[in-house]
Amino acid sequence: ASDTRGRYGFPEFPLPLKMGQTAGSLRVLSIAGQGADDAPPSVDSPPASRTPRDPRAYAVVVGIEKYRDVAGVDFASRDAQSIFDYLTGSMGFKPENVILLKNERAGRADLSTYLGPWLADRVAGAKSRVFIYYSGHGTVDTKTGETYLVPYDGDPSYPETKGFPLKDLYASLGRLPNTEAVVALDSCFSGSGGRSVMPRGIRPLLSVKDAPVPENVVVLSASGADQVSAAHPTARHGLMTYYLLSGLAGAADADRNGRITTLELYSYISPAVESEARRQHIEQRPRLAPSPEAIGGRGARVWLVR
Numbered sequence: 001a002s003d004t005r006g007r008y009g010f011p012e013f014p015l016p017l018k019m020g021q022t023a024g025s026l027r028v029l030s031i032a033g034q035g036a037d038d039a040p041p042s043v044d045s046p047p048a049s050r051t052p053r054d055p056r057a058y059a060v061v062v063g064i065e066k067y068r069d070v071a072g073v074d075f076a077s078r079d080a081q082s083i084f085d086y087l088t089g090s091m092g093f094k095p096e097n098v099i100l101l102k103n104e105r106a107g108r109a110d111l112s113t114y115l116g117p118w119l120a121d122r123v124a125g126a127k128s129r130v131f132i133y134y135s136g137h138g139t140v141d142t143k144t145g146e147t148y149l150v151p152y153d154g155d156p157s158y159p160e161t162k163g164f165p166l167k168d169l170y171a172s173l174g175r176l177p178n179t180e181a182v183v184a185l186d187s188c189f190s191g192s193g194g195r196s197v198m199p200r201g202i203r204p205l206l207s208v209k210d211a212p213v214p215e216n217v218v219v220l221s222a223s224g225a226d227q228v229s230a231a232h233p234t235a236r237h238g239l240m241t242y243y244l245l246s247g248l249a250g251a252a253d254a255d256r257n258g259r260i261t262t263l264e265l266y267s268y269i270s271p272a273v274e275s276e277a278r279r280q281h282i283e284q285r286p287r288l289a290p291s292p293e294a295i296g297g298r299g300a301r302v303w304l305v306r
Contacts, residue, residue: 055094061100129180183220222238227282
């Protein structure tokens with residue numbers, strides 16, 4: 001989708017056609033020599049880093065681009081693969097400690113297994129850290145307002161039996177002993193389109209319940225409860241995922257000390273996503289839970305050392 005706003009959010013006005021340019025439907029006019037369809041910088045190769053390997057770091061990465069019974073999600077498999085590559089190539093996670101679930105490998109039973117007992121078995125004992133990433137559809141129970149991830153074999157008409165409750169995910173992470181967890185969700189739960197899905201004929205809810213976040217968990221969400229989570233078509237990624245990867249590649253290192261933290265990532269991602277979404281005539285602003293004002297020392301958690 002496109003609108004009539006330019007790169008900096010100002011309305012655009014027709015300009016004289018360039019030689020060889022035909023009249024017709026113009027999506028976004030070029031500014032300073034850069035067209036809207038110019039490909040943004042690639043973020044798919046993990047950056048060089050000095051992040052030490054952490055044998056007590058575990059991750060589950062989910063990307064569902066093709067669903068069994070509902071419409072797919074553009075670029076979700078690519079999102080998950082790039083996150084896996086960053087975790088194992090730049091962020092200090094050992095490949096054998098990272099589970100990658102894509103498409104048909106991400107059924108409800110798979111999510112229940114790897115987000116439940118698989119993690120619990122591994123973090124028992126010494127202090128550990130956990131990273132959870134999900135790119136795919138979200139949905140909401142129209143009776144209760146509870147939010148769910150939609151597995152490969154999920155059905156938004158029956159979220160309580162064919163969805164994966166966000167509150168259960170957060171609660172299970174909260175029960176992990178001596179564990180710090182980060183959850184990154186490139187999804188949405190508004191039912192208004194994008195990376196959310198609702199049963200046919202059902203209107204989006206006016207109010208969606210936020211699942212409670214335990215004290216040992218930080219959640220980075222792609223959008224607000226009533227917003228859409230969009231894709232970045234030219235980058236071929238979810239919008240939040242593209243700027244998450246860009247931030248980890250160095251763009252979020254605001255103080256240039258080589259250490260990219262949670263608050264630095266959020267401070268970079270949030271306005272970047274909001275600006276790009278506005279160009280698509282979409283409202284999307286990522287959220288951090290706890291909020292930046294309440295996150296305290298967890299905001300200084302280091303994701304990557306450059």
